[in-house]
Amino acid sequence: ALANWRSNVEQVGWPVALVTSAVLGLTVVLVRTLAKRARDEARLRLSDLVLANVSNGVTIADANAPDFPLLYVNPAFERITGYDAGQAIGRNARFLHCDDAAQEGLDIIRVALAEGIPATVKLRNIRADGVPFWNQVSLTPVRNKVGVITHWVGVQRDITKEEEARAALAAAYEDVAHYSADLERFSFVLAHHLQEPARQMRLQAQVLLQRLEEGGTPADREPSERIVEASARLIGLLRDVQTYLAVERLPAEGLPGSPNQALAVAVEWYKERIPGGAVRVDKDDLPKVGMTQKRLDDLFEILVENAVQFRHPERPLHLKVTAEPDGKFWRFRFADNGIGIDSCFFERIFIPLERLQPRTEHTGTGIGLAVARRIVEASHGRIWVESDGVRGSAFLFTLPKAA
Template sequence: MIAAMVRWVQGRAVMNRVRALSGKLHRVGGLVAAQAGVTLLLLAVYWWGSGVYTRFLVAEHRTAAALTAASLASSLTSALNERLALVRGLTSFVDVGVTSGHLPSEFPRYAEGLRRSVPGVRNISAAPGFVVRHVHPLEGNEKVLGNDLLQDARPGFADTVQRAIVTMDVTVHGPVALIQGGQGLIARQVVPGVGEGARPWGAVGMVFDLRSVLDEVHFDRVPPHLGFALHTDNGQQVAGDAAILKRDPLIERIELPDSHWKLAIAARAGWSALARGDQSFLAFQGAFLLLACLIETLAFLAFSRRQTLESLVERRTAELGRAKNEMEQFAYAAAHDLQEPLRVIASYAQLLEKQQKGRLDEESEGFIREIVDGAGRLKMLLRDVQLFLAEDRVPLSNRPVLAEDALNAAVTLLRKRIAEAGATIIASDLPLVAADERRLREIFVVLIGNAVEYRHSYRAAEIRVSHRRQDGYDVIEVRDNGIGIDPRFRDQIFEVFRRLHGRDEHPGTGMGLAIARKMVERLGGRITVESTPGVGSVFAVYLPNHPLRGFS
């Protein structure tokens, strides 16, 4: 037995070393996983925070761009309205000139005044019958004379005049390639005829250089990171970059008498890219990086400290385990080795009692009886200590056991005590259970022995052993009608050396129920008790009802 214990201890030492190495690898892996978890969490926080801050910066940049767009649209509207007002003035002048007959002589002087009032006026014309007859300045605009406005084949020219006839207001056409060269805007208005219902006299027109109008608006005020696009209501490009229309632009509308233009402003690289290139966003990234490094460092220190503490706990636990194993080995060896001198003491004490019977006084004979009784109790105690300590080391059987056979074996061992107490054992059919025969027999010995020992003094002891199935367990119940157990002590009775009564009242080692519980747990089950003082107790042994489960 001692050699087997030594082999068991050596095997446990090897297992402990393997377990320590596995624990170290587990701790390193846990540290890496925990640090990776912190990193992933920080990345998630950065992704969320950067998204929120980016949207905030986009809103700020769009607000600033909206102010710029509104200012440019206002300037452009003013520049166009100023020029359209000149066209309306020209219409009134021609209407008066036609009535007075002084139009041919007065037209150049009036037109020159209009031309000098705003920059970029390319020419001013009057077209009686919608054929250009008067133009100022004439130099450079000779090609304009004689142009039939209603028959002009260039796209949009005749349509502009037709709209002017319908609306009787100023119409704008352009940007267009001018006869005299360059890009310009043409504004026309119809001059009504004399008398009610008369046909229109004709039309007047002013041609404005497009570049002069745009320069007056100062589109160079647009910041470099923004771009703009100016186009007519039919999509014709007036100025700027058409690609801006694909960048989620802000739109400002410029109203004209018979149409409108649209001014679009957007970030050249996109609003999100503009926000992420902002200095404040770079500062946010730097601050978050510093904070993340600090958190990573603190997390590493915390996890490392926790790992150190866990390692220390494991080392201390291993040391305690080794000390416990050594103590158990010592206790087991001591209990084993004390059996022989105890047997010698008990044997000689019994021989002395027989030889000296009747020769010694009553007190001396009492001393010898105490030695014999004490040796017997010590023998029982050493047996129970060995049984308790060896429980984890003795292998389990790998075959199911008929519980009825284990019960009968236990009753046989307790036959003398049962007969002396006048107790009755009543057992129902017990099934095959997943248990070890020796252990199950010992469990029955403890439970039935306790039921006999703690029987009620006023009635005959009756012990019933039954079986039921519950939640995947075979439940064997041992029910007695004894003195019962105070509910306060239901858990304490399963502790080692725990006694609720004095040794003079009820002899025993105080280890029976502790051994029974350890055996049941080794079998993969549990043991419980329900008791009513003065009525009796029911001990329930729960065993897995799968015959091979829990065996090795």
Template sequence: MDSTPDADAELRRRVRQQEIVAKLGQQALETDDLDRLLHEAVVAVSDVLETEYVELLELLPEGDEFFLRDGVGWHEGLVGSTTVPADTNSQAGITLRTEAPIVVDDVQSEDRLSEPALLTDHGITSGISVIVGSVDEPWGVLGTYATEPREFTDRDATFLRSVANVLGSALENERTRRELEEIYGRISDAFFALDGDWNFTYLNERAHELINPDGKTLVGKRVWDEFPEAMGQQFKAEYERAMYDQETVSFEEYYPDPLGRWFEVRAYPSETGLSVYFRDITERKERQRELELFRTLLDHSNDSVLVIDPGSGRFLDANETACRRLGYDREELLDLTVPEMDHVFDDVADWHTHVEDVKDEGSMTITGEHVRKDGTTYPAEVNVAHVELDREYMIAIARDITEHRERERALEESNERLEQFAYAASHDLQEPLRMVSSYLQLLERRYADEFDEDGEEFLDYAVDGAERMREMIDGLLAYSRVETRGDPFEPVDLDCLLEDVLDDLSLQLEETDAEVETEPLPRVRGDASQLRQVFQNLLANALEYSGPEPPRVHLEAAQREGAMWEVSVVDEGIGIDPEDQDRVFDVFQRLHSREEYDGTGIGLALCERIVERHDGEIWVESEPGEGSTFSVTLPAADESAA
């Protein structure tokens, strides 16, 4: 049958309407620009139905007003800013309560309708409106209008309804997407979603931070194409197992470079894809590896290593050496506290005071008595440190110092015997030496006139030798008495002490035309009498070994790290060869002949012994012909000030 022109035109309109609906539906699936979709939809409605006006009204949350979200034909400035009442008697209001399109051929003849000013101000006569969404959960209304009376067909209404359905689906998807984003945004873990073809459909911000630092577009991309290294790890096998078995999987895995991170992963399957939650556990893994290494070192250490809870003082861990030395099984030891095992601490309160001290210092070394399970004790030197891991710990490394104590006692006994011997030898030598000196003096008084020139020279040698022997015995006696005859330590003002030393050396200073310059010196803690010997010897040496020029000596002090002062005596004398600098502190060591310079060779050895008694050090820095600097370290009188 031949078609008529009207039939052909109607067919073309129907085909066009179907094409438009299909095009909008495809666009709704592909685009993430909802506003563009809404605008293109209202333009298409106006074009296909040949109407002057189209409105897309969004129902506001309160439910009593519409917002003109988009439209065609309205006066400038109205779209996107105008609201109209959701009057129950208006065409839009009635549309909200029915799923069927509302068709009005002539507004003037519809007494039951009360149209808002938006329509009447634009001379609207006829139109169609449909609900967007559902009656139970309406989003709004889509309407199209003409200024002339017009009979809209059922096909026109069906077309408008189809467009509204497309928009309703798009709006629902957008609402769901925003809800998911809000939910995922509250998730502290990284999250991404995959569809059934392993394509990314969503990644939250944390996921981008961890696996997509370059900001690539991942949505719509296949996970294995974007992260090929995952195929050789557990990731692919576990994701496939979750998807195919429809079972949740959890695992830890390392993703190699370029990410180079450890991840803890939980994958939840569904019929449409996979939801993957993951977190970066690289630091935890590194700490775990360090702890494993620490455990290996602990078990192979010859020292006792104990991990302690700072609050209770209870042992949290112990190595095999600690258990063996203390005589406990590991489980038994972990039931004890530090105050129960170490006699240094009276109770837990005393332990807490110690913990605060360690926190302030960072680490501390203490000496105490450890109690074995059988009740016996042994001395231990313990280095305690405070650690900032997942919680607070005290790490104690204890060394059994029984053998050290025994060696110390043996050394002390040996030193004591040596001092007794030196004292006895010095004392016992004094009497025969006095007798020798007395008879030499008697010979000189009675028979000096009978000696020839050689005899007088021999007698002088004998007298001088006896005097030298006396000086050496006096020096040896002083050396042996440093530990046994020293005075208790007390604050010593080195400025005042130096004044006394210079008074004692006044004759030598005057004879050599010496100049001694000094900076303000500190207060130290020590034996004033012995420290006076130290500085008198150092200054006397500086004057003695000044060379042909008048002596120039300078004293200076500097605060050292910790509670010690460094005091130096600087001269411009003949200097000391580097090879001889260690020997100068040995007993009876002389670098020059007696004919060149006086001295017994015991003065610097005595200085070293005195300084060591004060827990200090003494050393020399010198070059031949360029003077010498003798430096000593001494404890500050007030450690808090230092």
């Protein structure tokens, strides 16, 4: 046969070497084509194996056919939805939500299909057995070499348990908020009613102390003095607790409040507690803020009282108050030259009833700065402290600008 082939080639007049080379070249191309086909088939088998075993549902829709019919669904899709491939292929995937078309996720999908962009949404779908479930759907366009979309790949994940857990958690939060509000109302009323017995206890102890001063010994008077002191602390504590709880009851916003007025009133009130009234105040012309004057008065009263309580024993009290714009807020800086605060206590000082100094050295209930934080945060601001622990402290806080 080879001899006949060579004879035929020679009769045609083609060089045997040239024809042999061409045949070899065609053979190589054929072998490579067959090898590529084998690799492609292996990749397809691997892809089929992967799609058949993934836990998420996978669909492929024809982007060029009317209504984007499904061309493929994997076994996970059948398991999640209850529809087998024969029931799904050829249909638009909208059959999964039946007549529940008023969903935000569906609007997002329509935009994605129109603009050819990926999208991930959460949909309320119905299984084949009529049981509803939550479906997280991700759509991705597939384009050909010239950029035209030929198919849409969808990935479905059943998130029903996650949504049920989220709903249960939200309900639990709502219950906690309800019980917390009830407890806060009860605590507010309780603090109010306990103040009267505390005042009576203090009054009676003072009467007893006066009688003992007329004929008793110092040892007789000491218990009464302690009762008077303890009842005074109790009255102050109940008052501060009531103030702390009342923050949420007062309106956060209203007519513009004047920080200048609030600062002046607070300083004048607490000057009497400083020997000789020695206090120096340097301040800007402070801007009005979007907060009621009552809340603003309470805030500056707390800050001034704190500065008076923790003033340095060897230098006159000096306050410096400034303000600068910070977006929709004013950022205030209330600085003193007191004993300062160690950085490890910067957060603790805002915790209710947290005391950093012994009661024998500094009076107070340990609630004031916690109230200050609630006042500021009720107006969507924030408050923090800066100090080197030696040369005083600076309280910085943001309050909304007046409308």
